[in-house]
Amino acid sequence: MTSPYIVDINPVAFHLGPVQVHWYGLMYLLSFLGVGLLAERRRHAGRLPVSRDALSDLAFYAMMGVIVGGRVWYMLFYYAGGPRWIWTDPLALFKVWDGGMSFHGGLLGVLAASWWWSHRHRLHFFDTVDFLAPLVPVGLGLGRLGNFINGELWGKPSALPWAMIFPHAHDDDVAWAAAHPSWLPSLQQFGGVPRQPSQLYEMLLEGVVMFTVLWLVSLKPRPRYLVSGLFALLYGGFRFGVEFVRLPDPQLGYLAFGWLTMGQAQSLPMILVGVVLLVLSRRAPTLVPATAVR
Numbered sequence: 263m264t265s266p267y268i269v270d271i272n273p274v275a276f277h278l279g280p281v282q283v284h285w286y287g288l289m290y291l292l293s294f295l296g297v298g299l300l301a302e303r304r305r306h307a308g309r310l311p312v313s314r315d316a317l318s319d320l321a322f323y324a325m326m327g328v329i330v331g332g333r334v335w336y337m338l339f340y341y342a343g344g345p346r347w348i349w350t351d352p353l354a355l356f357k358v359w360d361g362g363m364s365f366h367g368g369l370l371g372v373l374a375a376s377w378w379w380s381h382r383h384r385l386h387f388f389d390t391v392d393f394l395a396p397l398v399p400v401g402l403g404l405g406r407l408g409n410f411i412n413g414e415l416w417g418k419p420s421a422l423p424w425a426m427i428f429p430h431a432h433d434d435d436v437a438w439a440a441a442h443p444s445w446l447p448s449l450q451q452f453g454g455v456p457r458q459p460s461q462l463y464e465m466l467l468e469g470v471v472m473f474t475v476l477w478l479v480s481l482k483p484r485p486r487y488l489v490s491g492l493f494a495l496l497y498g499g500f501r502f503g504v505e506f507v508r509l510p511d512p513q514l515g516y517l518a519f520g521w522l523t524m525g526q527a528q529s530l531p532m533i534l535v536g537v538v539l540l541v542l543s544r545r546a547p548t549l550v551p552a553t554a555v556r
Contacts, residue, residue, distance in 0.1 A: 289408035293401035308551030327371030335367020342513035395493040396476035403469015410461035417458025425456030460508035467500040486546040491539025498532030
């Protein structure tokens with residue numbers, strides 16, 4: 263058997279004195295910087311008729327929406343024991359060092375922040391969302407890269423030549439090999455069972471592919487709703503598909519049919535919303551680029 267790649271990367275990128283700087287935190291920082299630069303480029307091209315200061319406000323509100331929405335949604339739908347923490351341990355919401363963020367919650371947080379910001383600046387909500395949609399895959403891709411570096415959210419056991427071993431999955435590997443003895447040689451020889459690198463699949467699909475498609479589509483003025491609808495449809499479809507080769511969250515397992523995960527259940531509405539928005543775009547006006555506001 264060919265020796266598989268073992269994903270055993272130090273999650274700490276470097277130290278600043280006594281402070282540890284983690285790769286995952288750097289991914290968040292790079293995401294915000296990358297999105298900010300691309301947003302300013304789109305603003306300068308007249309894709310949203312606002313000043314640089316107004317765009318900075320939107321970026322700040324969106325960042326807060328990602329953090330607050332992502333954390334609250336995780337605690338409501340993914341936290342072990344369900345939402346009982348609300349009355350038994352409300353401070354658990356702030357224990358971010360224990361991990362736990364949800365993309366769907368972060369997306370709702372961004373949408374809420376964008377709605378409030380659009381209302382303040384008297385802009386159509388979906389003009390703002392269409393402006394932001396091509397930028398979101400930057401954060402998605404870097405976030406999945408952070409998951410890979412951390413060796414978390416691994417996929418199902420696989421004999422594919424690019425399957426990888428994740429040391430943090432050792433307990434699952436032992437249980438899998440016990441139930442499937444043909445995998446025992448791999449466990450004994452390499453210390454683990456090769457698994458689908460589902461984080462890299464998501465980085466490629468939700469990050470690289472989505473960014474490329476949405477950025478190219480949005481280079482020309484498009485009818486309102488089209489870019490947002492394409493984003494929702496692509497993300498929902500990609501996430502739904504990758505979940506088939508990714509293990510479900512251990513505290514939740516499968517929700518139904520022996521295969522439906524929470525990620526798939528929350529992605530189905532996105533697919534539906536994407537289709538509806540694309541239909542609406544066929545009769546919607548097109549925002550004509552304006553001279554950039556300084």
